[in-house]
Amino acid sequence: MRVIYTGGLNMNLVEIRDVTKYFPVQRGFIEQIISRKQEFVRAVDGVSFDIRKGEILGLAGESGSGKTTMGRLCVRLIRPTQGEILFDGINIAEVEGTEMRNLRRRIQFTFQDPSSSLNPRLSIGDAIADALRFQNMGSPEERKEIVESVLERVGLAPADTFYHRKPHQLSGGQRQRVVFGRAIVLSPEFIVTDEPVAMVDVSIKAQLLELMLDLKKELNLTYLFISHDLATARHVCDRIAIMYLGKIIEIGDDDQVYEDPLHPYTDGLISAIPVPNPKIQKTGKVPRGEIPSPIDPPSGCRFHPRCPKAFDKCSTEEPTLKDMGNGRCVACHLY
Amino acid sequence: MVDVLRIKDLIVEYTTQRGTARAVDRVSLTLGENRTLGLAGESGCGKSTLGRSLMKLVPYPGKIVSGDIILNIDHDITWKKGTIKKGDVSILELNDDQLRMIRGSEIAYIFQDPMTSLNPMLSIGKHFIQIQQAHDPTIEDEQALERAKEVLESLGILAERVDDYPHQFSGGMRQRVMIGLGLVLRPRLLIADEPTTSLDVIVEAQILEEMAELKEKFNLTMILITHNLGVLAQTADDVAIMYTGRLAELAPTEALFENPQHPYTEALLQSVPDVTKPDKKLAWIPGAPPDLVNPPDGCMFNPRCPFAMDICKQEEPPLIQSDTGGLVACHLYGRS
Numbered sequence: 287m288r289v290i291y292t293g294g295l296n297m298n299l300v301e302i303r304d305v306t307k308y309f310p311v312q313r314g315f316i317e318q319i320i321s322r323k324q325e326f327v328r329a330v331d332g333v334s335f336d337i338r339k340g341e342i343l344g345l346a347g348e349s350g351s352g353k354t355t356m357g358r359l360c361v362r363l364i365r366p367t368q369g370e371i372l373f374d375g376i377n378i379a380e381v382e383g384t385e386m387r388n389l390r391r392r393i394q395f396t397f398q399d400p401s402s403s404l405n406p407r408l409s410i411g412d413a414i415a416d417a418l419r420f421q422n423m424g425s426p427e428e429r430k431e432i433v434e435s436v437l438e439r440v441g442l443a444p445a446d447t448f449y450h451r452k453p454h455q456l457s458g459g460q461r462q463r464v465v466f467g468r469a470i471v472l473s474p475e476f477i478v479t480d481e482p483v484a485m486v487d488v489s490i491k492a493q494l495l496e497l498m499l500d501l502k503k504e505l506n507l508t509y510l511f512i513s514h515d516l517a518t519a520r521h522v523c524d525r526i527a528i529m530y531l532g533k534i535i536e537i538g539d540d541d542q543v544y545e546d547p548l549h550p551y552t553d554g555l556i557s558a559i560p561v562p563n564p565k566i567q568k569t570g571k572v573p574r575g576e577i578p579s580p581i582d583p584p585s586g587c588r589f590h591p592r593c594p595k596a597f598d599k600c601s602t603e604e605p606t607l608k609d610m611g612n613g614r615c616v617a618c619h620l621y
Numbered sequence: 622m623v624d625v626l627r628i629k630d631l632i633v634e635y636t637t638q639r640g641t642a643r644a645v646d647r648v649s650l651t652l653g654e655n656r657t658l659g660l661a662g663e664s665g666c667g668k669s670t671l672g673r674s675l676m677k678l679v680p681y682p683g684k685i686v687s688g689d690i691i692l693n694i695d696h697d698i699t700w701k702k703g704t705i706k707k708g709d710v711s712i713l714e715l716n717d718d719q720l721r722m723i724r725g726s727e728i729a730y731i732f733q734d735p736m737t738s739l740n741p742m743l744s745i746g747k748h749f750i751q752i753q754q755a756h757d758p759t760i761e762d763e764q765a766l767e768r769a770k771e772v773l774e775s776l777g778i779l780a781e782r783v784d785d786y787p788h789q790f791s792g793g794m795r796q797r798v799m800i801g802l803g804l805v806l807r808p809r810l811l812i813a814d815e816p817t818t819s820l821d822v823i824v825e826a827q828i829l830e831e832m833a834e835l836k837e838k839f840n841l842t843m844i845l846i847t848h849n850l851g852v853l854a855q856t857a858d859d860v861a862i863m864y865t866g867r868l869a870e871l872a873p874t875e876a877l878f879e880n881p882q883h884p885y886t887e888a889l890l891q892s893v894p895d896v897t898k899p900d901k902k903l904a905w906i907p908g909a910p911p912d913l914v915n916p917p918d919g920c921m922f923n924p925r926c927p928f929a930m931d932i933c934k935q936e937e938p939p940l941i942q943s944d945t946g947g948l949v950a951c952h953l954y955g956r957s
Contacts, residue, residue, distance in 0.1 A: 348821040349792075457909055487663045488848060488892050492903035514821060517851070517894040521903060544896065558826035560851030562893045564875045567855075572826045576791055 299476055299508045300337040300360060305369035306330055307355055311581060328580050329355040330366070331532035334607070337476075342502065342509040344523035344540070346516055346555075350577050351529040354398075357478045357512045361395045362386070373476065391421060394469040398481040400461035404453040410464045411437065411449030417471050432471065440467040441497060459490040463497065470501055478510040483518060495522055517559050520544055525613070528552050531580055531588040534607060538614035548616040551589045587619065595620060623693055625810055625842040626652040626675070627709075631688030633667070633674050633866075642913035644670040644683065646866035649940075652810075657836065657843040659857030659874070661850055661889075665910055667866035668846045669733070672812045675844075676728050677712055677720055685713060695809065698722050700756075726756050729803035731813040735795040739787040745769075745798055746783035752802055772801045775838070776831055793824035800832065804839060811836075814846045829856055850893050854878055859947075862886045865910055865921040868940060872947025882949040885922050920952065928953060 308326035329352045337343045345353045358364050359371060362378045370377050373393060381389060397403035404413055411433050418429045434445035440463040442448040453461055462482060469477050482498065483491045499522065501507060513519045519526055520540060527537040528549065536549040547553040554573035573592045578584055584591050590600040597619070605617045633645035644667040652658050660668045673679050675690055690712040698705040700722055705715075715723065724730075732738045739748065749769030753760050770780035776797040787795060796816060803811055813832070817825040833856065836843060845857060853860050854874060861871040862885065870883040881887040891904035908925045911917050917924055923933040932952050943949040 348823060459909075488850070489663055489889060489906040490892075490909075491894070491905065492892050493905040495903065496905075515894070516822065517896040520896050520899050521894050521901070541899065544899070555823060556896065558822040559896045560822075560825070560829075560849060560855050561897055562851045562854045562878065562890065562895055563897070564854045564878050566897065572830070573823055574827075576793055576824060577821075 297338045298336040299339040299374060300510075301370075301372040302333055302335050302337075302356075302360070303370040303372065305333050305356075305359060305366045305371060307352075307359060307364065308367045325581050328532050328583060330359065331580075331583075333369075333529075333532070333534050335527055335534055335537055337508060337510060338525075339508055340502075340506065341524040342511050342522055344519040344526035345510060345512045345529060346514065346519050346526060347529035348514065348555075348577050350531070350580060352532040352580070353512050353514075353529050354480055356529065357395070357480050357510060360476075360478050360510055361393045362389075363395065387421070391472045392475045394472070394474040394477045396465045396469050396477065396479045396482055399485055400458065400465045401453065401485075404461060404464060406453055409450045409452055410442075410456070410467075411445075413453075413464065414468045414471050417468055421472060423472075433467075436467045436471045439470070439501075440464070442467070458486050459494060462486060462494055466494075466497060466501065470505060470507075473505060474507070476508045476510075478512065480512045481514065482511075484513070484515065491518070498522065516544075516556060528555065531577060531583050533588060533617065534615075535589065535618070536616045537607070538610075538616075539612065542612065542614055548610065548614070548621060549589075549618050550593050550595050550620075587617075622653045623695075624651050625654050625693050626650070627689075627691040628675070629689040629691070631671070631674065631690065632686040633670050633679055633683055634686050635683045637682065637914070640914040643916075644866050644913065645674060647688075648863075648866075648868055650861065650868075650871070652842055652844070654842055655836075655840065656858045657845060657856060659853035659860040660844060660846045660863060661848060661853055661860060662863035662869075663848065663910055665913075666863040668863050669814055670866075671863070672730070672814050672844060672846050675712065675810075675812060676724050676730055677715075678724075678730070689713060692723070692727060692810065694723075694727055698726070722756065725752060725803075725808065726806040727808055728810045728812065729806070729808040731796075731799050731803045731811070731816050733815045733818065735792065735799045735819070738799055739795060741787050744784050744786055745773075745790075748798070748802055749783070749805055753805060756806060768805055769801070772805050773798070775835065776801050777827075793820050793828065796820060796824075796828060797831070800828070800835070804835060804841075807839060808841070810842050810844070812844045812846070815848070816845070817852065818847065818849070825852070832856075850878075850890065851895075862889065865913060865916065867921065868948065868950060869922065870943070870947060870949045870951075871940075872943065872945055872949075876945035876947060880945050882943045882945060882947070882954065883922075883951050884926050884928050884953070888925075888927075920950075 307330040308328055311325040347353045359366050366379050371379050414433045415429045437445040437448050442463055483494050523540050526540050526543050527534050530551055536552045547556055554571055557571040575592045586601040586603055587605050590596040599619050605619050607615045607617045609615050628650040631645055631648045635642045635644055662668050674685050691709050693709055694707050697707050746766050750762050750765040753765040769783055774780055817828055857874050860874050860877045862869045864885050870886045888906045895901050906925055919935050920933045920938050923929040938950045938952045940948050940950045941955045
C-alpha cells in the first residue's frame, strides 16, 4: 500500500459536500407554449468526497456518469446548484471578484482535447504567457523567461525553438505537454485533469503520465484525475472514486478497490477492462444494458435495473455511501 | 483449411504536395477461414489504409500501386449484368460493377465512427432495406425488414426499433446497428476498423462478446483493426503489428504477447497499462514515427530502437520466420 504524505492534521485540500448540479433541458417553442414540465439533467446529484493534500484521486466512470461535470465544479468553471465545494477551507461556490481571481492561480484545469483547447493562431509560448498576463504578473520580458523555463520543464526543449510554434506544428503528445505547461505556469496547488492521455497513442502515454507524476513531486501538486480508462487510472492514482449516474458509488484506496471491488457496478466495470494478456479470459461479469438517462434516473439505487444482485429494497430505497473502514466507502444495500 | 484472403506484396501510396508517402509497403498476408487477425500499430502506421484497400476503397489521394489481393468466394455470384464464378477472385482486377457485388456481400467493412456512418434522415430499417436491395433488387421491403429484425435481435436490439432513427440510439447501439448492417448479407470476411474505440469499457466488452458469438454463428473470417492491444489479446487468433506501412511482426496471439520478437512489439506491449499488474513499470517509445515522405534508410524503426546496430541504418530487414511460429522483420534474427 502506498503511504500518502498528508503534511499535518488538516489533510484535505478539497472537500466536496452534498454537491448537486442540474442542467435544465432545453425546451422547444411549442413545448414552452404548452408549458410542459421543465426537466433537468441531474449530472451530479448529491456527491460528497475529499481530496487529500498531495494525492492523486481518480474519478472514473462511463460517459454520462457526471465525472467531467464534477471536475468542472471543482475549479468553478460552473457553479453547483446546491452544496459546498471547499478548497483549503474556502467555499469556491460563493467566492467572487478578486478573491476568485486569486484562487484561480491555485486551481487549474486541463481539458480533454489539447487540439481544441489551444488557440490555433496563438504561439504556444504566448498561450502559456497569457495565463501570467491575465494575473498581471511580471513584465513581458519576465513572462517570457518564466514561460521558457516552463516549456523546458514540460519537456519542450530547447524552449526558444518551441516558443513561437503554433499548435498545428506540434504532435499530439507535445500539445498535451503545452497544456500541462499552461496549467503549472501559475504554480498551482491543485490540478483537475480531464482525460489527459485519452487522445494520444499508447506508445507515448507513459511518458505523459510520468511527466504528470514528476510535476506533482516537484511542485507538491494535488490532482483530480478524471478518466474512463481504469487501467491507466490504476497506474497513476492513489485513491479512486467510481461514479455512476451522478453519484459516487464507491471510493477507496486504489489497491483495495481494484482487488476487491465491493459495489457490483465497480466489479463489472473492472472485469470489462481488456487485459493485454491472452491467458486471462473474461469472467462474464460484465453488466447488461447501458447507462440510463440522467434526466429521469431509476428509483432507489440507480444501478438496480442492471445489477445482478438486486433485491426488493434496491428499487425503492436509495443506498447512502457507507463507511467500510480504512477510508473505503460504498453505496450499496448489500453492505 | 481454405485461405479466405491472400494479400501479396501490396503497396499503397498517397501522393501529396510534399511528395509520395508509402502507407502500405509490400504487405503479404494469408488469412485462413474462421480466423481472426488483429492489425495493430500506432496512428499512421497504415492499418486502416490496408483494411480499406482490401475493398479497393482507399480514399483519394491514395492509390494501390501494385500487389495482389485474392479473395476466395464459396458460391457463384450472379446479378443481371454478369456473374462472378466461385473460387479465387483477384479484387484489384474487378471492375466497378463487380466490386459493388463483392462489397457488402462478401467483404463487409465496419467503419471507425458509428456517429457519421449512418444516414440521419433514414430509419434503421431503411438502411437495411437499401443495402439488401442494392445487391438483390427483387427482395421486397417486408422480406428485407424480416432479415434486419433477425440480425438486430441477435445483437440485442429489439425488433421494433427498426422504425427508429440513428439519433434515437446510443453510441453502443449505433455500433451494433453498424455491425448488423455489415452482417445482414452474410459476408465471408468482416473487416472491423476500431469497432469499439469510441465506446465505454462495459459496452465494448458486450460488443466484443456479441461479435465473437456472431463469428461462430455466421462462420466469419475477421480482420480486427485496433490500437488497443488489450482488445486483441482477448479476441484475435493472430496479431500483425504494423509500423510505417510494413509488417514488423506477425504471430499467433499468445506467442506475440508472451514472447514478442520485434523490439517495436516489445516496446508497445511495455507501454500498455495492465489493470491486473499495478506494479508494471510503463515504458514508452522515444521519438515519433518517421515522416513517410522522407523515411530513414534501413529499418524504419532504427531511430527509435534501443537495439539498433550499424546494419539497421543501412539495410532493410526482410520478413523471416521467427522461432515462435510467426514472422518478424528485424536484423536481430536469422543472421548468426
